[in-house]
Amino acid sequence: MLTQALLRALDKKAVWVIGIFLAVAILVPMANLLIPPGQFGHVPTYMVSLFGKYLSYAMLALALDLVWGYCGILSLGHGAFFALGGYAMGMYLMRQIGSRGVYGNPVLPDFMVFLNWKELPWYWLGFDNFWFAMAMVVVVPGLLAFVFGFFAFRSRVTGVYLSIMTQAMTFALLLAFFRNDMGFGGNNGLTDFKDILGAPVQAQTTRVALFAATAVALALSVLVCSMIVNSKLGKVMIAVRDAESRTRFIGYRVEYVKLFAFTVSAIMAGIAGALYVPQVGIINPGEFEPGNSIEVVIWAAVGGRGTLVGPIIGAIAVNLGKSWFTTAFPEFWLFALGALFIFVTLFLPKGIVGLWQQIFERRRKTPAPPSPSQSADVERGKDPASFSNPQPRPAE
Amino acid sequence: MSKAQDTMLYLDGVSVAFDGFKAINNLSIIVRPTEMLAIIGPNGAGKTTMMDIITGKTRPDTGDVMFDGRTDLTRLDEAAIANLGIGRKFQKPTVFESHTVWDNLEMALRKPRGIFAALFYTPSDDDIAQITGILETVRLLHRKDELAANLSHGQKQWLEIGMLLAQDPKLLLVDEPVAGMTDSETGETAKLLREIAQTRSVVVVEHDMSFVRELGSRVICLAEGAVLAEGSLDQVSANPVVIERYLGR
Numbered sequence: 001m002l003t004q005a006l007l008r009a010l011d012k013k014a015v016w017v018i019g020i021f022l023a024v025a026i027l028v029p030m031a032n033l034l035i036p037p038g039q040f041g042h043v044p045t046y047m048v049s050l051f052g053k054y055l056s057y058a059m060l061a062l063a064l065d066l067v068w069g070y071c072g073i074l075s076l077g078h079g080a081f082f083a084l085g086g087y088a089m090g091m092y093l094m095r096q097i098g099s100r101g102v103y104g105n106p107v108l109p110d111f112m113v114f115l116n117w118k119e120l121p122w123y124w125l126g127f128d129n130f131w132f133a134m135a136m137v138v139v140v141p142g143l144l145a146f147v148f149g150f151f152a153f154r155s156r157v158t159g160v161y162l163s164i165m166t167q168a169m170t171f172a173l174l175l176a177f178f179r180n181d182m183g184f185g186g187n188n189g190l191t192d193f194k195d196i197l198g199a200p201v202q203a204q205t206t207r208v209a210l211f212a213a214t215a216v217a218l219a220l221s222v223l224v225c226s227m228i229v230n231s232k233l234g235k236v237m238i239a240v241r242d243a244e245s246r247t248r249f250i251g252y253r254v255e256y257v258k259l260f261a262f263t264v265s266a267i268m269a270g271i272a273g274a275l276y277v278p279q280v281g282i283i284n285p286g287e288f289e290p291g292n293s294i295e296v297v298i299w300a301a302v303g304g305r306g307t308l309v310g311p312i313i314g315a316i317a318v319n320l321g322k323s324w325f326t327t328a329f330p331e332f333w334l335f336a337l338g339a340l341f342i343f344v345t346l347f348l349p350k351g352i353v354g355l356w357q358q359i360f361e362r363r364r365k366t367p368a369p370p371s372p373s374q375s376a377d378v379e380r381g382k383d384p385a386s387f388s389n390p391q392p393r394p395a396e
Numbered sequence: 397m398s399k400a401q402d403t404m405l406y407l408d409g410v411s412v413a414f415d416g417f418k419a420i421n422n423l424s425i426i427v428r429p430t431e432m433l434a435i436i437g438p439n440g441a442g443k444t445t446m447m448d449i450i451t452g453k454t455r456p457d458t459g460d461v462m463f464d465g466r467t468d469l470t471r472l473d474e475a476a477i478a479n480l481g482i483g484r485k486f487q488k489p490t491v492f493e494s495h496t497v498w499d500n501l502e503m504a505l506r507k508p509r510g511i512f513a514a515l516f517y518t519p520s521d522d523d524i525a526q527i528t529g530i531l532e533t534v535r536l537l538h539r540k541d542e543l544a545a546n547l548s549h550g551q552k553q554w555l556e557i558g559m560l561l562a563q564d565p566k567l568l569l570v571d572e573p574v575a576g577m578t579d580s581e582t583g584e585t586a587k588l589l590r591e592i593a594q595t596r597s598v599v600v601v602e603h604d605m606s607f608v609r610e611l612g613s614r615v616i617c618l619a620e621g622a623v624l625a626e627g628s629l630d631q632v633s634a635n636p637v638v639i640e641r642y643l644g645r
Contacts, residue, residue: 002516004516004518005515005516005518008518227515228515231514231515231516231517232502232503232514232515232517233511233514233515233517235492235495235499235502235503236503236514238492238494238495239492239495239503242492242493242494243490243492245453245474246486246490246492248473248474248475248478249451249474249478249483249484249486250478250483250503250504250559250563251475251478251479251509251563252475252503252509252514253475253509254475256510256511257511260511
């Protein structure tokens with residue numbers, strides 16, 4: 001049963017994407033560790049960490065695509081799940097500092113000593129265990145998404161109302177995490193990390209290993225998403241996106257379909273956040289910023305939603321652009337981002353991947369002389385909807 | 397509830413009002429197993445609202461709605477009612493346009509509707525044979541791998557009827573099945589529905605009188621949310637009140 005589902009997941013596109021990221025997980029660390037600096041092919045460590053960050057963004061965009069591109073739920077609060085996963089990882093990293101903090105307290109993180117706290121709050125207990133922290137990376141975003149989704153989808157909140165609610169959710173969390181009383185370091189968040197699993201966070205090998213872990217996690221996420229969207233459940237998700245009430249009338253519980261997609265997606269976002277934090281060395285309430293979640297939507301739109309690959313490409317491309325732009329013209333980045341979003345919405349509704357498919361399909365079609373058996377295909381070529389189906393159809 | 401015995405669908409004293417406007421007013425209808433019933437009536441007579449009530453989209457203010465003589469439909473939601481065995485075809489053909497014809501039927505096929513059942517579903521040989529059989533019945537086998545969006549209007553209507561068949565319901569509610577069909581397609585549809593009604597109950601809402609005649613079933617004329625006349629088509633269309641209110645002189 002599971003093997004069949006796995007086999008179905010591995011269509012040609014997914015195999016390529018998974019293969020590429022697994023290769024990246026092996027080759028980039030090799031290029032960093034085995035090729036000496038200055039020689040051709042060496043990848044500097046800062047670059048490895050930078051791309052590790054992009055890959056965790058790509059995973060977040062992929063998670064959003066599962067709910068937005070396939071299930072029609074435009075979540076403007078996915079950054080919250082990412083940040084919660086990040087905080088769970090950050091809490092583990094804080095507990096690993098031990099007595100090496102500024103105040104030398106063996107149990108309490110520095111900010112708690114500073115605030116005159118006498119003992120660890122109950123919700124920090126257990127985070128000194130790696131396995132417990134990793135469980136929380138999955139459980140906290142997953143549970144929040146499940147509870148939020150349960151009430152929202154059961155009450156049939158859809159469309160823009162749901163988007164506003166998700167935006168409000170991330171904003172509420174932003175305000176909550178800013179408060180010192182919450183016990184998550186307030187404004188400054190969690191930082192100054194030392195070790196992860198006994199290895200120093202700043203060490204070259206650790207950073208390379210974190211990069212490889214992120215690439216593997218991304219490959220696994222593509223596998224999971226591909227398994228979901230290629231199953232009958234994936235078809236039902238698209239049915240929910242396109243004609244929600246019709247799906248109800250053939251007997252599917254739309255609220256459960258949405259709840260499943262939303263929860264899986266939030267867990268994926270949480271894992272991405274957990275991989276992000278040790279690579280950038282800090283997590284603070286800024287990650288809950290509503291603007292961050294909207295940026296994720298732009299990545300997915302630019303790459304091409306409902307394609308799985310698109311949002312990954314979009315996240316990496318937009319962030320590369322951002323890195324370049326914010327050094328060249330720092331004041332204009334937000335204008336450029338806004339312009340990009342408008343451009344994509346108006347001219348590339350299917351994003352970069354859609355454009356590529358369109359070019360590919362046109363090139364394949366032009367050389368073939370129209371024969372009677374293909375006349376139907378030619379006719380269909382005028383219909384933009386046909387570009388969404390890249391498989392060749394059997395002659396009629 | 398003994399009155400509901402031996403009925404497939406039993407509506408008794410059903411009323412529903414929207415902002416004070418009585419869309420359905422003390423409506424009582426009985427459909428027996430393997431019976432076909434045609435419902436006619438002017439626009440705004442409450443035909444679609446009646447279907448909404450039966451399929452759980454709208455809750456009636458008062459009255460009983462019983463399915464198969466024992467299940468109270470007013471307590472259930474759309475998905476539960478669909479899974480009990482009530483299939484609905486909408487007035488405007490609604491198929492899943494970004495799926496292929498085959499996938500439309502595969503989704504509708506009567507199978508466990510749970511999340512994990514759907515996630516790990518692999519079609520069995522029997523499922524494939526069933527879908528192929530339905531495709532032959534609705535004459536779409538040659539277009540099975542095409543997107544439903546590329547079908548003609550009439551073909552979409554037929555695909556939707558095929559989806560109904562795949563659901564294997566005990567009761568079919570069919571809203572204007574021949575709108576936009578050619579005369580020969582209309583004739584074929586009437587034949588198909590008559591065939592279906594040999595093993596299931598079918599309720600057809602239709603404006604096309606010649607089509608209703610071809611169905612040859614019992615007819616109910618609705619007006620202002622209540623039954624105006626009932627009987628064979630000849631009886632109903634000879635009724636002076638029906639002529640006055642619906643058919644026109």
